[in-house]
Amino acid sequence: MDKTKSRMVGVRVNKDQENMLSKLQEKSKLTKSELLLKGLETLAEYSDLGQEKDNMQTALQRLEKEAVHHLASLKRVRRKEEAIKDFIREIREVDEIIDRHGCDPSMLIQVLLDVQKQNHWLSKPALTWISERLAVPMSRIMQIASFYTMFSLEPQGRQTVHVCTGTACHVRGANELLARTESVLNLKPGQTDPGMNFTLKTVNCLGCCALGPVMTVGGDYHSNPSVAELKKLVEDQQ
Numbered sequence: 001m002d003k004t005k006s007r008m009v010g011v012r013v014n015k016d017q018e019n020m021l022s023k024l025q026e027k028s029k030l031t032k033s034e035l036l037l038k039g040l041e042t043l044a045e046y047s048d049l050g051q052e053k054d055n056m057q058t059a060l061q062r063l064e065k066e067a068v069h070h071l072a073s074l075k076r077v078r079r080k081e082e083a084i085k086d087f088i089r090e091i092r093e094v095d096e097i098i099d100r101h102g103c104d105p106s107m108l109i110q111v112l113l114d115v116q117k118q119n120h121w122l123s124k125p126a127l128t129w130i131s132e133r134l135a136v137p138m139s140r141i142m143q144i145a146s147f148y149t150m151f152s153l154e155p156q157g158r159q160t161v162h163v164c165t166g167t168a169c170h171v172r173g174a175n176e177l178l179a180r181t182e183s184v185l186n187l188k189p190g191q192t193d194p195g196m197n198f199t200l201k202t203v204n205c206l207g208c209c210a211l212g213p214v215m216t217v218g219g220d221y222h223s224n225p226s227v228a229e230l231k232k233l234v235e236d237q238q
Helices: 015-028 032-100 105-119 124-134 138-147 174-185 227-237
Strands: 005-008 011-014 159-164 198-203 214-217 220-223
Touching: 032 105, 032 124, 105 124, 105 138, 124 138, 159 174, 174 198, 174 227, 214 227
Parallel strands: 159 198
Antiparallel strands: 005 011, 159 214, 214 220
């Protein structure tokens, strides 16, 4: 038998541990077995505390996840509320335009033009409302809206930038002007910036070939502007 170890209450201890128990016994007036049992009780309590700590951390993590989930849900609800408010506001504006034209079906194109100017595009709800109010088939409205280039069935920026790429402008450097414009706006033809400020488009003619290469910003004509001039134009329109 190993003389450096002894057995007490089912717990094996070495000589150093037994000496420490002896010193603790002298101070506490407890037997060695009582001291060992007390130590085991303390260890059990510590283990329970650790378990409670782990449970608390798990609970806090669960609560945090639930809070994040509810916040995301609340944001979705708010987005839906804003979408509904925007829809109602748009329909009211379309209604006012229709009333200004006497709810006359023969004024369909003018109504579409006014809605396009107001909202910068023709949304499906707006067209549906126009169809109902003017008693014009939706197929007829879509035929007109998709035929004329001044109408857009996609969201557009508050300002449309047109760059002429027709023959007269092409030979005078329209490609270089378009490249400068793309660089300043960080857009390609047909794209709209995230802030809905600008939509870039190319056209075959702007009716002023002598100024070529020419472009328009918000309806104003500009002949071959430099990068610095383009940046100034953009800043003035924002």
